[in-house]
Amino acid sequence: MSAVPGEKKRLVLNLFEMNCVSHITHGLWRLPDNNRERFNDLDYWTELARLLEDGGFDAVFLADVIGTYDVFRGSADTSIREGLQIPNNDPALVVPAMAAVTQHLGFGITFSTTYEPPFAWARRVSTLDHLTKGRVGWNVVTSYLPNAARNFGHDDEVEHDHRYELAEEYLDVLYKLWEGSWDDDAITADRDGNVFADPAKIRPIHHDGTYFKVEGPHLPSPTRQRTPVIFTATASDAGSAFAGKHAEVVFTGGATVESLQETIARIRKEAVAAGREADDVRFITIAGVIVGRTQQEADAKLATFQEYASQDGYLAHTGLPFDPTAFPPETKLQEITADDGGVGRWKTFDPEQTVGEFLAGFGDLSTQPLLAVGTPEVVADEIERWLDEVGIDGINLLQYHSYDTARDFIELVVPVLRERGRLRASYDVHESLRARIFGAGDRLPDTHPATRYRGGAHLPDASPTKKEAIQ
Template identity: 80%
Template structure:
């Protein structure tokens, strides 16, 4: 069968999410992110074009490493100001019937019981259209915002996240039976207490009695996304993730990540095909290739290197050195410089700096007419091995509108996109075509019917 594209729009409840400096484009609506109409208009546009979901990123701190403060991020509007992503979902759901919602939320700083309740509520309100992008948070300022002196160590965050998910599965899958609500008006019994149970979780990081407060939603467990490429993240994804949002400096690196996570899924007792892979992709399309390239050149003119430097959390300022200076002479011997970039110490500062704000460095980038863009997307699906894209926004709403008007008809004609939604499907059913609930071979399904809820006691640990 022809592989169908999972099509999401990459969004964030802020001015400058990924494409720094481009909020200045004429008629860009980025500054309207505080207005509910921005989100309702966007949701209706995406549903008109057959998008599977809008993928909402989030952070819970500022980018304050570069130049020793958050000043650069604040000037750039780089994810500050920044609002809660989950809060806009009900507004978007109210004006749509099919569009899904991927909501980013961190396992490191807020307790699992409250989050389980919030996202179950959203799954009810959307009739099964929500997914959760599981993150563990990486910004030092985020840790300080929640009372810690510094970041929790990377692999330890994933250990905590693993137990966090265990608590949630017990609440979502094990706390209520499907037939617990009897709604017996004559007998004055709404729910059967024999079919609702506490979970009595007592672990290393969390202690939760339960029961879950919401009744079972259509999906029970939201579609589980993770964004990862690390060793600890790969093991975590193999056990938990249904969709992995991943990337890399090039297609070969992306392919290795996909292979590794599929192997981790098999090691966790699942099937390799139980995991889908989406990656961020840049698409600039116009009726002719010349028009698309002119549009892309305008985007490049406005791209802000300072925004990208701050986003990378560079612990040093390349602009403070002569461009001919070697990185080794700045004190960078090998490995990484900031969050994103693997560096060559023999590279000059000027060469290193040139990559920031260079929009051509996007690993999956298609600039051209509709046929050319569709050809490239098909190559990503068939040769790179991805299952879908989070469409990078250069302009709101023109990026999505151009894709809908010009690329969607071609992809539909080639069998890569559906022509219409299925009225009955949840987000999980849409992605996998195998029902609304987690498959039985997924770790979270072990708690169904109240199985395996015996308390497990581990030593307590104080993160402070």
Template identity: 60%
Template sequence: MSADQPKRLILNLFEMNCVSHITHGLWRLPDNNRHRFNDIGYWIELAKLLEDGGFDAVFLADVTGAYDTFRDGPETALREGLQIPSNDPLMVIPAMAAVTEHLGFGVTFSTSYEPPFSFARRLSTLDHLTNGRVGWNVVTSYLPNAARNFGLADEIPHDDRYRKADEYLDVLYKLWEGSWDDDAVIADRVGNVYTRPEGVRYINHVGEHFAVAGPHLCEPSPQRTPVIIQATASPAGVAFAGRHAEMVFTGGSTREQVSRGIESIKDAAELNGRPRDSIKVVVQAGIVVGRTLEEAEQKRLLFEQNASVEGRLAHASLPFDPTAHEPSVTVGQALAAEGKSEHPAASFLPVDVTVADFIRDFVASWEDQFFVCGTPETVADSIESWLDDDGIDGINLRQYHSFGTAQDFIELVVPELRRRGRLPQRRAADAAPRTLREVLFGGEARLQEPHIATRYRGGANLDSALLPLELGSRAPTG
């Protein structure tokens, strides 16, 4: 990017294969389609809308357990449709890919419970079926219930999850990058040779957590390794991102906090010999836009009035119920009354504030650094400031209404951002499709050196493992 060219916005829609992802209570709004998540038609309509409207990607969150800490059970989550029921995010991608050519797909999958071999195959399959439009949001999972769904008594400790994830990615890189040569498949009908056997190899990985022989079952896909995405702020997570991630979700309640987070991520990339701009930084953004300020404010009011505080408390896995106490009771007293003073999460709570203030602050935290309500011009001003002053590269647009949020953004904000050179102009009908990595970085479809995955190209280094990940220090919490 030249100095006089404005920084271009990476534009993703934040989604989940469920009724209520983050804006709890709002699925009830008129014409909201969220209850249609079981219907393949929902995903097809959404994909067409986003591609036509100029979005780069749809980002699919996922969890593999129920939110059952709040009120000691899953009842609130179930009543609210809060990420339960929820379907597999990988399965809707082929439907969306079949009706689009350019839209990217960021999909979440956890490294903590299911072994890497079959996951490598699933992602390679998706990378083939989408012509290289897949990114993977690497998570290590934070729900205690998820651990119990996969045979564990409780969550794996935080930093151990990242160590395990590091080996998980090592196995995947060996399969994706090292197991097959580009010219292994020759599809020679006359000679009856589909694959030259000498172009394919076992990986024979034996590590602390995994033993995987290979060979990978898929031939090389357009990107081989999908775009590696991650959401983190902890020292261990940032160290992991420095080694692996190409796009990181971050956030913060103040400009200083955000900029510290971004700098630490870029520092971590540099520590791994990678350029600072080899990791794109994306934040979750709340945007309420109207043709006039009054129209925008009316929408915001509608969202505020219908938002479910209980849903948000359950989503935050709060170890106590602030709504069950007199407003003047302090958080500390409420915790004690519920016998939760020693709960691991209690140490993060402001024990001296009243539950009334706690709830008020909790609700207000929704409208953080990356929230704007206004006209297309004021929204575009904010986005420009996020890009230029906060140093972010893109947004994951939070949905208050499906498909209203995306439609509003496409109709009102996209044209304004295009006028300001922050989004590419409408693509020509015959524009050649690009892989997600090319869309995000403008370079090659495949990962480039010095990314650590490239060390296995052509079968090199397969008998070695990555050096142990140097994790920063952190309090030993879950």
């Protein structure tokens, strides 16, 4: 949460995970004693959950995609060889197992609004929030892979800004279900009167919009949080406006610290424009932490990771429409692509760059904008700088090795951060995930757009068909 006057800002600490072999550290699954290939094993997830809770992590952030990376070299072959997010399992299904062996660890679950209907997801995430006693967050994404679109019956990727139009109505449906469909006291559990729930306090939502038609009511009863903590992952203009209106926590980044700060400022401005407070939104970003008991030990770990890093994996992940490895390193990019500066999902380039210069950044782990390599004190100094000078609120810790990355952080960095007042010494046993992040209760603040539906406000009284029948 943000610091109150006179207190240091506390770090929101998440581990960045995915239910696959090679998430975003391509090639490193081959490291000695790495557990990545065990991701199909339930014990992998329960062991990890216990480790993170013992180490005081706030949550595990579970990424996801629903298609393959098949643009680079014209097919998914490179991704398949690299294990690059294929094979890949549903992130939500490991949450109950992790929750069963923990009491406090939160779960950020990635799910797309573009291809699956909202009613089923609303039910699923409410079920998870019940089972975890209020420890669930939802990372709202709109899905970017062309193969994802084709997997759900489309000819090609749904246009970027249109995906956000779909997402806008999708969330409106969910807010009606989560916030408006049930009153908190709808369940009476009256054994003598044989009344479990009061029908007068449970209502359909009768949503009839441009893209979705949902009658309701919501099937699960209200959960501890009602609406899960809303995460978004974005840096685009359309995504920033969407995040400013809806997000409680934004997972964002940039090629430089300056671009990251620009995104944070833009989303805070969008939040205010949407009638919220600028501080209603927290910001987390990927951070690389390689820690050793000495600087030499940390440097040696980084060198080992660099040795195993796969350039092909990073090229495929970026979705390059051309293969720079097929050309001599002295070739200028303007000779092999008509694009004038933007290719793939992230990488930008100067057309005067050579192939060799362009390739130098792929697989180079030292180019991560937020990277700390060193002793526990050096790492803690950097994290404090990120909090106080860069302006972030938390990190998704990048995993180079499972579980050594998390274990090193817990054993070496956590004690220093706790001593400096940047991490809590223990969990509050009564906290939901939202209360932990914001320190202000289980439910959404009144400034959030979802709350307009509380108590059934702003819902139609009945569908047109029902109205006609009444008349």
